[in-house]
Amino acid sequence: MQLYRACYRSKIKWENMHLPLPDEIDRTLLRLRRINRKAGVTGALLLVDQHIVQILEGQTGQVLDTVYCVMNDPRLENIEGIIHEPVDFRMFPNSLMFFRDLTDGVAASAYPVLRPLLDHPGDVTRYAAYLAISHFAAELQAGRLTNDMLMI
Secondary structure, three states, X not given: OOXXXXXXXXXXXXXXXXXXXXXXXXXXXXXXXXXXXXXXXEEEEEEEXXXXXXXXXXXXXXXXXXXXXHHOOOOEEEEEEEEEEEEOOOOOOOOOOEEEEOOOOHHHHHOHHHHHHHHOHHHOOHHHHHHHHHHHHHHHHHHHHHHHHHHO
């Protein structure tokens, strides 16, 4: 089985949002996680200023089907692929859709690795995307290890 990773950025089309942003996010995450569970897709969604950056991982067909759905989402525009490649492992193996809201500016001061993503979300490079993804994958893994230790 070949694993595949896709990462894209897109600008939010605010006029097509039907709910206040927190409600829109909650509704979207609920739907994404339900669909991803059925498709075997994992990943992360980062909210950055007027943009989102999303990482999807899983079997090639399921990931590309998900990307196709994203491309048809009327709430998004200027969708641009950053990473599209076969991979040997998942960075978010147990996360149906990890989410972080980075709009408060705190993450930029606390984690310099996120500066390119936060300062210029419309110009995120493959390298900057991987740095941010790795940061959150490690954060999530550390949390999981803590939860495992507490269960012992």
